[in-house]
Amino acid sequence: MFGVPLRCSLLYFALLASGEKISQKFSLGAFREDFKSVEETCQAVGYVKRNCQNVSATHIIAFHVQLKNDVGNLGNNAKVVFETVVLNEGNGYDAKSGIFTTPTSGIYVFDWTAAAPGARHAYTALRVNGIGKAWTNCHYGGNKWMTCSKMVVLKLKKGDKVQIVVHNGPGYLMKKNTSFSGYKL
Template identity: 40%
Template sequence: MLLGIPEVEGNNAVQRNSNWNLFRDDYLSAIQTCFTLGFVKEQRPDTLKAKETVAFEASLSSSLRNMKSGQRVVFSTLGENNGNGYDASSGVFTAPGSGVYIFVWSIVSTETRFSSTALIVNGKQRAVNQCNSKKANNDSCTRTTVVKLAVGEKVWIECVQDGSAIDDYKSSSFAGFRL
């Protein structure tokens, strides 16, 4: 008996294949029913092994002034990109593996300016970082956020207030890593 199906004796391979096909079809049908009813979440294939390092760090290549709400902040000077999840041309991190991630971004405003940015996960605002140097000559603001991501989910930083400015581009950065 093989997998609950009686084994057919002799050269009757057609009967054995037919039994196997029926079993496989019933199994696939049961799995699809479980997905449809929500008992099992669809699994996306991980492009990375669980132990592989995912980490990136990038900074701005120039100052940004008079930013518009919804404008993506592109940290285009790439320091590290283990796992190849960060795209320095678009400013978007795409999770190459599922897991819990830590994201940190630092923004520097100078000369009585302000900056309001947010971490965006799949198009939804997750955390805000507001920097206001109106009463000081230089203000550095850093925000850290923990996010659980599935493979392929996207994360970026964007401006959330018109007129925001990031002046010290060498000190302004975006980094993330998987725990």
């Protein structure tokens, strides 16, 4: 969402530094006029496809989900299905399968937290189309519980399938303390 104004601002300052015909008046009005000119140029050459002000919430892709119940004794490669949907803008997450399907191509950020009860472990992985991209190894030998989190940034194509799985079972996960989130930059 912030990429277009930032790129146009950088273009504005690059033009300013290069000595292009941009107003040398240092006023807010002159800056806005010059910025509008640069933004129109960006649009004319196809660098910006639409005006920044026309971006609406329909373009937002974001989700946050949690476990409904504690789960245990999950074997190797078991899918972790997060049934409690807190947010699902863009409708990419399917609570029945536990899979997030990318609605559009782009750069995505994913984060998940696995909470393992005392003397148990939760070794989890984020997979894209069945291929591991990031892992956590959550293990604590005491009587308390432990959380492990991981964040990953990935370039994905429309229709890619993203999910959390147990990569070394048996896995034990605690409800509400175990979550999965993602959004498109």
